[in-house]
Amino acid sequence: MEALPVGRLLRPRSVAIVGASPDRGTIGNNVLLNLERSGFAGAIHLVSRSRAEIAGRPCVPTIDDLPKGVDAVALVVPEAAVPDAVEACVRVEAGSAVVFASGFAEMGGPGRIQQERMERAARAGGLLLLGPNCIGYTNFADGTALTFEPLGEPPRRVERGAVVIAQSGAMTTNLRLGLIAKGVPVTAAISTGNEAVAGIEDFFADALAGEAARLIVLFVEQVRRPRLFLELVRRAKELARPVLMLHPGRTARARSAAMSHTGALAGDHALMTAVLENENVVLTDTIDEMFDTVALLARWPAPAPEGAAIVTNSGAFRSVALDFCAEEGLDLPALASETQAKLKTMLPAYAAIDNPLDITTIGISQLDIFGRTAQAMLEDRAVGSLVAAFIPGAPVLQVARGRSLVPVIEASVKPVAFALFGDETPLAPEFLEMVHAASVPLFRSPDRALRAMARVQDYGRVLARKRRAPGAVAAPKLPSGAVAEHRAKAFLATLGIAVPEGGVATSLEAAAALAHKIGYPVVLKAQSADLPHKSEAGGVIAGIGGAAALAAAWQKLHANIARARPGLVLDGVLVETQSPPGIEMIVGARRDPDWGPVLLLGLGGIWTEALADVRLLTLDRSAADIEGELLRLKGAALLKGHRGTQAADLAAVAQVAMILGDLVLACPALTEVEINPLAVYPHGAVALDALMAGA
Numbered sequence: 001m002e003a004l005p006v007g008r009l010l011r012p013r014s015v016a017i018v019g020a021s022p023d024r025g026t027i028g029n030n031v032l033l034n035l036e037r038s039g040f041a042g043a044i045h046l047v048s049r050s051r052a053e054i055a056g057r058p059c060v061p062t063i064d065d066l067p068k069g070v071d072a073v074a075l076v077v078p079e080a081a082v083p084d085a086v087e088a089c090v091r092v093e094a095g096s097a098v099v100f101a102s103g104f105a106e107m108g109g110p111g112r113i114q115q116e117r118m119e120r121a122a123r124a125g126g127l128l129l130l131g132p133n134c135i136g137y138t139n140f141a142d143g144t145a146l147t148f149e150p151l152g153e154p155p156r157r158v159e160r161g162a163v164v165i166a167q168s169g170a171m172t173t174n175l176r177l178g179l180i181a182k183g184v185p186v187t188a189a190i191s192t193g194n195e196a197v198a199g200i201e202d203f204f205a206d207a208l209a210g211e212a213a214r215l216i217v218l219f220v221e222q223v224r225r226p227r228l229f230l231e232l233v234r235r236a237k238e239l240a241r242p243v244l245m246l247h248p249g250r251t252a253r254a255r256s257a258a259m260s261h262t263g264a265l266a267g268d269h270a271l272m273t274a275v276l277e278n279e280n281v282v283l284t285d286t287i288d289e290m291f292d293t294v295a296l297l298a299r300w301p302a303p304a305p306e307g308a309a310i311v312t313n314s315g316a317f318r319s320v321a322l323d324f325c326a327e328e329g330l331d332l333p334a335l336a337s338e339t340q341a342k343l344k345t346m347l348p349a350y351a352a353i354d355n356p357l358d359i360t361t362i363g364i365s366q367l368d369i370f371g372r373t374a375q376a377m378l379e380d381r382a383v384g385s386l387v388a389a390f391i392p393g394a395p396v397l398q399v400a401r402g403r404s405l406v407p408v409i410e411a412s413v414k415p416v417a418f419a420l421f422g423d424e425t426p427l428a429p430e431f432l433e434m435v436h437a438a439s440v441p442l443f444r445s446p447d448r449a450l451r452a453m454a455r456v457q458d459y460g461r462v463l464a465r466k467r468r469a470p471g472a473v474a475a476p477k478l479p480s481g482a483v484a485e486h487r488a489k490a491f492l493a494t495l496g497i498a499v500p501e502g503g504v505a506t507s508l509e510a511a512a513a514l515a516h517k518i519g520y521p522v523v524l525k526a527q528s529a530d531l532p533h534k535s536e537a538g539g540v541i542a543g544i545g546g547a548a549a550l551a552a553a554w555q556k557l558h559a560n561i562a563r564a565r566p567g568l569v570l571d572g573v574l575v576e577t578q579s580p581p582g583i584e585m586i587v588g589a590r591r592d593p594d595w596g597p598v599l600l601l602g603l604g605g606i607w608t609e610a611l612a613d614v615r616l617l618t619l620d621r622s623a624a625d626i627e628g629e630l631l632r633l634k635g636a637a638l639l640k641g642h643r644g645t646q647a648a649d650l651a652a653v654a655q656v657a658m659i660l661g662d663l664v665l666a667c668p669a670l671t672e673v674e675i676n677p678l679a680v681y682p683h684g685a686v687a688l689d690a691l692m693a694g695a
């Protein structure tokens with residue numbers, strides 16, 4: 001849970017370059033030029049076997065000839081020489097080293113062995129290692145660059161802005177350049193590569209410790225220390241610094257689970273997404289989406305949870321936007337009556353006063369209408385943000401519209417995306433100069449503007465979300481492994497979850513007595529902790545209407561089990577009242593060893609695996625939040641009432657989910673608990689099957 005200190009690497013007072021070169025275009029020369037151009041004011045030591053001096057700077061032949069205690073060493077050496085070079089850095093008590101070379105753990109086999117060797121040497125010697133397989137870093141806040149990527153013109157100092165941390169070198173450069181082009185200042189860009197020693201978490205922690213990082217931008221292929229990462233994310237939330245992350249792999253196969261559907265459906269990426277989004281991390285699906293969302297949050301880091309207003313001068317775009325926003329989940333609230341009245345005084349009688357708002361062709365004759373309508377919509381309390389999407393028109397019109405709208409955006413405390421149609425159609429230089437001088441986020445794609453604003457709205461909602469405190473639940477004494485259904489249900493019943501009436505019978509006579517007591521029709525279920533999935537083994541027989549049918553079902557069930565699981569000894573057979581048909585759902589909770597506990601909700605029964613239509617939630621979600629998530633399922637139409645059927649009791653489902661969440665929190669030994677199916681009715685819900693498992 002402790003981050004490694006990276007200050008000597010990022011803010012060194014002395015630097016050594018091993019493999020320095022006077023030849024332009026070489027890695028060794030690029031590193032030296034970048035260091036000089038960045039304005040580094042500390043001591044620079046050069047190591048070269050073939051040169052006595054480079055550009056007037058003296059060279060020593062080996063690392064062992066360096067003075068003791070150099071803060072940072074850039075290793076521009078071949079892959080085969082890296083482990084020896086790392087060990088030499090330890091001998092001269094260097095504080096840190098950057099390894100650019102590739103061919104290590106990413107290649108597997110011998111490369112992994114070599115990386116493990118350098119890691120052991122570095123950790124034993126207290127040497128912070130960046131890489132291997134990285135491009136290094138640029139620190140624009142403190143004037144240091146240890147990277148072989150040609151930086152060109154001397155980079156300017158940036159006191160506060162975005163800190164980019166990426167495991168990919170190419171993505172580090174891409175994000176840095178793209179954000180700067182978007183008008184977002186970048187204070188540091190760090191490539192962590194294979195992370196033999198120092199990783200994403202260490203540089204994340206360092207960024208939060210100082211004042212230079214206004215927001216954190218991450219490209220992560222693997223979070224190696226999830227618990228520390230979560231702690232840092234929570235710290236960023238306390239500091240009101242947005243964290244945005246692109247994490248490829250959402251389509252990867254979910255991790256296998258030995259027992260529950262919950263485990264199988266809560267794949268690594270999906271589970272991580274649920275936890276991080278709950279902790280205010282903005283997870284983007286594409287690089288473009290990352291650029292666009294950062295551009296908005298860099299200027300407005302604390303957006304409101306309310307939906308967006310759209311103002312445009314295209315009636316056609318109004319229709320397009322309605323469809324697009326519905327698909328992206330961007331809410332478009334109705335305008336307040338006061339706002340509508342104000343807009344009516346500005347626009348022609350034939351204008352439809354609505355959200356999205358088409359200002360019509362009046363914008364050609366009244367050039368100030370763009371800013372006036374935008375201001376009116378931003379003043380609406382139901383509006384949390386604005387997308388102003390316009391046809392730019394001729395250069396003179398662009399400038400006039402900019403003069404009307406840019407001051408409104410510049411003064412706005414609510415996020416505003418300024419989008420212009422026409423794709424890459426050239427814009428007037430005077431217009432662009434005006435927009436850039438005001439640091440207004442400008443989009444050439446209205447689609448991208450709307451998508452980014454949807455992410456900003458999601459972020460604002462998480463910021464505003466009220467977290468539910470866990471309820472008090474008695475923790476059961478759990479054995480290791482699965483718990484038989486009848487025991488799980490008996491315990492869940494004590495927590496207030498409804499289960500069918502019934503009991504366990506060990507003989508046909510006892511089963512008949514139970515069936516007579518609770519009333520036909522009944523269901524028979526084989527019971528054993530070693531039989532979590534009874535149906536597949538023929539261990540569930542339903543629709544038993546009388547004593548004769550019960551006797552036949554009893555024999556059939558035992559024959560099925562003997563054939564499917566020879567030698568399995570049952571606890572008995574659960575005899576239960578057959579519940580009436582309802583909407584079958586799955587409600588589960590599991591404790592992930594990396595990311596902690598989560599809830600899973602979705603359509604249950606036979607639909608669980610067929611559709612995999614589920615929502616993953618953290619355990620602090622309120623009943624209202626859970627009900628809202630249920631309505632985001634693809635099969636939500638079934639829950640709302642379909643073809644004359646009544647709506648399902650979503651409040652009952654939410655209550656069951658909260659109980660399971662509280663149970664997992666109260667019982668650290670509980671690895672997973674699942675109700676599948678939970679039969680949901682217009683009033684109430686009943687757990688038809690249940691599974692619990694302990695560590």
